[in-house]
Amino acid sequence: PETILVSELANRMAERTPDVIKSLMRMGLMVTGNQAVDADTAELVIDEFGHRAVRVSDSDVEQVIDQVQDKAEDLRPRAPIITIMGHVDHGKTSLLDAIRKANVVSGEAGGITQHIGAYQVKTESGALLTFLDTPGHAAFTSMRARGAHVTDIVVLVVAADDAVMPQTVEAINHAKAAKVPMIVAINKIDKHGADPQKVRTDLLQHEVVVEAMSGEVQDVEVSAKTGKGLDNLLEAIALQSEILELRSNPDRAALGAVIEAKLDVGRGPVATVLVQNGTLKRGDIFVVGEQWGKVRALINDKGERVDEAGPSVPVEVLGLDGTPAAGDVLNVVSTEAQAREIADYRIKAAKDKRAAAGAAITLDQMLAKA
Ligand code: GTP
Ligand code: MG
Numbered sequence: 001p002e003t004i005l006v007s008e009l010a011n012r013m014a015e016r017t018p019d020v021i022k023s024l025m026r027m028g029l030m031v032t033g034n035q036a037v038d039a040d041t042a043e044l045v046i047d048e049f050g051h052r053a054v055r056v057s058d059s060d061v062e063q064v065i066d067q068v069q070d071k072a073e074d075l076r077p078r079a080p081i082i083t084i085m086g087h088v089d090h091g092k093t094s095l096l097d098a099i100r101k102a103n104v105v106s107g108e109a110g111g112i113t114q115h116i117g118a119y120q121v122k123t124e125s126g127a128l129l130t131f132l133d134t135p136g137h138a139a140f141t142s143m144r145a146r147g148a149h150v151t152d153i154v155v156l157v158v159a160a161d162d163a164v165m166p167q168t169v170e171a172i173n174h175a176k177a178a179k180v181p182m183i184v185a186i187n188k189i190d191k192h193g194a195d196p197q198k199v200r201t202d203l204l205q206h207e208v209v210v211e212a213m214s215g216e217v218q219d220v221e222v223s224a225k226t227g228k229g230l231d232n233l234l235e236a237i238a239l240q241s242e243i244l245e246l247r248s249n250p251d252r253a254a255l256g257a258v259i260e261a262k263l264d265v266g267r268g269p270v271a272t273v274l275v276q277n278g279t280l281k282r283g284d285i286f287v288v289g290e291q292w293g294k295v296r297a298l299i300n301d302k303g304e305r306v307d308e309a310g311p312s313v314p315v316e317v318l319g320l321d322g323t324p325a326a327g328d329v330l331n332v333v334s335t336e337a338q339a340r341e342i343a344d345y346r347i348k349a350a351k352d353k354r355a356a357a358g359a360a361i362t363l364d365q366m367l368a369k370a
Helices: 006-013 017-026 039-048 058-065 092-102 136-145 166-177 196-204 230-244 336-369
Strands: 003-005 036-038 081-086 118-122 128-132 153-159 182-187 218-221 255-264 268-277 285-288 291-299 314-320 329-333
Touching: 003 006, 003 039, 003 336, 006 017, 006 036, 006 039, 017 039, 036 039, 081 092, 081 166, 092 118, 092 153, 092 182, 092 230, 118 314, 128 230, 153 166, 153 196, 153 230, 182 196, 182 230, 218 230, 285 336, 291 336, 329 336
Parallel strands: 081 128, 081 153, 153 182, 182 218
Antiparallel strands: 003 036, 118 128, 255 268, 255 329, 268 314, 285 291, 285 329, 291 314
8 A cells, every 4th residue: 555654744745744743643643753654644634734635656657657558459470589598608698699690680790789788680581589688697587576577488598518507497497487488408519528418307307398308398409609500499489489479569659678777978878678569769758667758869789770669679768867777667658747757756655665664674673672
């Protein structure tokens, strides 16, 4: 339930905290300035002081944001978003590099690809795939914790000369918790002593039964070094993505997730956003976590300025008023006033939460002393 600290309530009405406490006492509530009251109680107090309450609740925020419910006929196929995970040094980055080189989208040659942590490749069959280069599991977990469900498919990289290791298990657990289908890429098969079969039997212990063991999880032997098996891996991804029937509506206000964000000395706050639904356009007004902004420029994974980014497209977004956090959700709204109001509401809600947590600790400490 929504709450507000008594001191904050007084502050917002420009009244003295002791007067608000007295008013609450008359209602039979014994509270201090550091304690919170629920929204209904707050409204009674506000009435008593002759003010008018304007509640901005979570549901109001959602109403402003979720203006569009997609109709089935508006949905179009979209590219799958694939996150590569696995144990340290098992070849995640090498595999991504190899996929990229083998399938460079025309026009990239010669240009230095800007690292934005996410990029798209086009397979020979013409299918677009979006790969996420999240640095380690922490980012994946924090994104999930923030409610940003960005990954459609996890590619679990396991080195055939090392088999299943602690972070392999972590990755399996993350994929399972997120209910994201997994494809196992058994890497480094070019190496002496590579034992793909050991990888498969190791995986059994973690309830991952690959197709070669009569299970459901696709497994592909690859070598990031020689490029062997990369086609098979891309095919496995394409197959999995077909099964998922990924759809979105490109003709609506954009919804996306922040993959990473930083404060750039020259450009100000920059967020790499993966558009999940709708199309993000230059000039769009948006709210992202506790920040808001107006899209000043969009830069794609090749470092080119673009006018818009549709579903499953990763872009750098310029024009923020502050730096959001990885996993923050971006929503396009209609007016600057709305964007500001939602951002303000979120900042305040986060502050209240911290204050409430702080008050709880103080109370504990007091009890401990007594
Ligand atoms: P972290 O990002 O540190 O977790 O590692 P990673 O999983 O991204 O591994 P990375 O791609 O950096 O590769 C680690 C080492 O393995 C590098 O020295 C690569 O050259 C080597 N390597 C990766 N793939 C292969 C492969 O298929 N065959 C061989 N022989 N070596 C490989
Ligand atoms: Mg790496």
